[in-house]
Amino acid sequence: MRVSSAEFLKNYGTVTDKALSEAVTITRNGRDRLVLLSAEEYARLRRRDRRVIPTGGQSEDDLALIAKAEVPTEHNHLDDELKDWRE
Template sequence: MTEPMLKIPAAEAQRHFGLYQDKALTQPVAVTRNGRARVVMISIEEYERLKRRDRQVVRTEDAPQDVVDAILAARPPEEAQAFDHEAG
């Protein structure tokens, strides 16, 4: 999706739903209420692409031991020391 987001009032979306459903195949369509975006229509392909990018959260108790060991052994790079003063 390369085109900018199209913004339309909810009443317009309701009147011409099929039109905006088709437009959502090529660009996001924000449906507004009182001038504020409330929801966005996107193609199923774009939705699935975004879902694939979701991070999966795993509790440490459920993580494989080699992953836990790697996390425990990890050390920040030298250049990260420049931010040590920000620690609370």
Template sequence: MLKVSVADFQRDIGRYQDIALREPVAVTRDGRESTVLISTEEYARLKRRDRQVLTLDDFTDADIKALEQSRPDPASLAFDAEMSR
């Protein structure tokens, strides 16, 4: 990821917008990354990965029945100790 100071970014924003079409551009302030410029395609890809919150009203009766009947994989028992920490 390319890093650029806020001053350089402001001086040549068009250049950095072009670069952001290919790779993220981190804008730094006082030496620390403060924002990242990305393409709209990358933004849309990331938004598609957002979690969707559903309520029980969003599930069909068949969905709820399938959830009620589901059982964890026996291999997952190896992680039970993680819950007691």
């Protein structure tokens, strides 16, 4: 769901209720500005963000599978996210 900041202020109760079941994008001057999420969804995303695999925790078979893995072509656009990244 997308709403302008004016719509958000005018319909605060309705929009916040909607955010309990789906993300609501709040726009300003036609541009995405904020995303309103339920506290439960925010907590889920935070938990996922902290999931890690310790280095050295992979078997030789796992490493071989990772080395052979290919990214499906429909995800090529994600390379643009890394174009300015440096080690």
